[in-house]
Amino acid sequence: MTPLLAALPPVTVQHYLLLSGLLFAVGLVGVLFRRNIIIVLMCLELMLSAANLAFVAFSRVHGNLQGQVMVFFSIAVAAAEAAVALSIIIALYRARGGVDVEDAAEMKG
Amino acid sequence: MAELLGKLTAAMGTYGPAVLFYGVAGLVLASAAYAVVAKKIDHSAFSLMACFTGVAALYAMLGSDFLAVTQVIVYVGGIMILIVFGVLLTDRLPVEYRQISRETVVQGLAVAVPVMAALVWAAAGTSWPVVAEAAAAAAPPAAGGTDPGTTAAIGKLLLTDYLFPFEFASVLLLVALVGAARMARGGAK
Numbered sequence: 001m002t003p004l005l006a007a008l009p010p011v012t013v014q015h016y017l018l019l020s021g022l023l024f025a026v027g028l029v030g031v032l033f034r035r036n037i038i039i040v041l042m043c044l045e046l047m048l049s050a051a052n053l054a055f056v057a058f059s060r061v062h063g064n065l066q067g068q069v070m071v072f073f074s075i076a077v078a079a080a081e082a083a084v085a086l087s088i089i090i091a092l093y094r095a096r097g098g099v100d101v102e103d104a105a106e107m108k109g
Numbered sequence: 110m111a112e113l114l115g116k117l118t119a120a121m122g123t124y125g126p127a128v129l130f131y132g133v134a135g136l137v138l139a140s141a142a143y144a145v146v147a148k149k150i151d152h153s154a155f156s157l158m159a160c161f162t163g164v165a166a167l168y169a170m171l172g173s174d175f176l177a178v179t180q181v182i183v184y185v186g187g188i189m190i191l192i193v194f195g196v197l198l199t200d201r202l203p204v205e206y207r208q209i210s211r212e213t214v215v216q217g218l219a220v221a222v223p224v225m226a227a228l229v230w231a232a233a234g235t236s237w238p239v240v241a242e243a244a245a246a247a248a249p250p251a252a253g254g255t256d257p258g259t260t261a262a263i264g265k266l267l268l269t270d271y272l273f274p275f276e277f278a279s280v281l282l283l284v285a286l287v288g289a290a291r292m293a294r295g296g297a298k
Binding site: 011012013014015016017018019020021022023024025026027028029030032033034035036038039041042043045046049052053056057059060061065066068069071072073075076077078079080081082083084086087088089090091093094099 | 145161209286
């Protein structure tokens with residue numbers, strides 16, 4: 001088991017940044033592909049989380065806390081965003097009877 | 110048996126952080142991917158909950174205990190519960206799953222793949238400074254001493270350097286909550 005584990009490269013900030021980039025891309029795929037607005041909202045939160053992860057990784061590298069304070073504010077804004085977005089979704093559901101992106105296509109050119 | 114256990118413990122001591130990182134990173138990526146592709150929206154929601162918990166674990170591994178706790182409380186305990194309520198209030202049963210058109214797939218991939226390539230290239234191709242990491246490894250916290258953590262320091266920063274953004278965020282949250290309640294109640298125009 002040990003030789004197998006020794007093949008693992010030591011974890012550096014690069015790994016966290018790679019993970020953050022991949023998470024961001026996964027969230028982006030969800031935002032672009034899914035039709036249900038609630039899933040789009042969840043994927044947006046995922047992308048925010050990916051960016052937060054990069055902030056924390058940089059905060060660790062530079063040895064100061066400013067990145068973490070930034071993430072704290074980002075989480076607060078994400079909470080506000082989720083509350084407003086869900087109320088919009090519920091209003092949309094009342095008005096249109098569905099929560100797919102096609103249900104809000106009046107402004108489509 | 111005891112010998113094997115001792116070897117395993119020693120291996121975990123040396124490689125534990127790496128194993129933990131790759132395990133949690135795999136969990137986070139897998140649950141995020143499942144949240145994106147799941148046909149049932151509640152599966153998506155619960156998979157995303159696992160993903161956010163994993164991200165909290167990553168915060169803890171990066172030494173930011175305060176943010177790990179905040180992440181669990183706000184994302185897992187707050188935002189995801191809110192989203193599950195949103196699902197319950199708007200979902201029609203049975204859930205229909207519209208097929209994604211080929212056009213959407215092509216256009217979506219045309220955006221997502223370059224973005225991912227750019228992010229991966231930037232993360233992997235840059236030589237990031239490792240000053241603080243090296244310093245932390247060179248001077249581990251004194252044995253037996255308690256790690257002060259980051260909470261007190263972040264609290265000080267929030268009430269000194271970042272006092273205005275802090276107060277502004279509280280006003281923002283208040284406005285968002287009142288506005289959300291007003292909008293979701295609807296009715297009386």
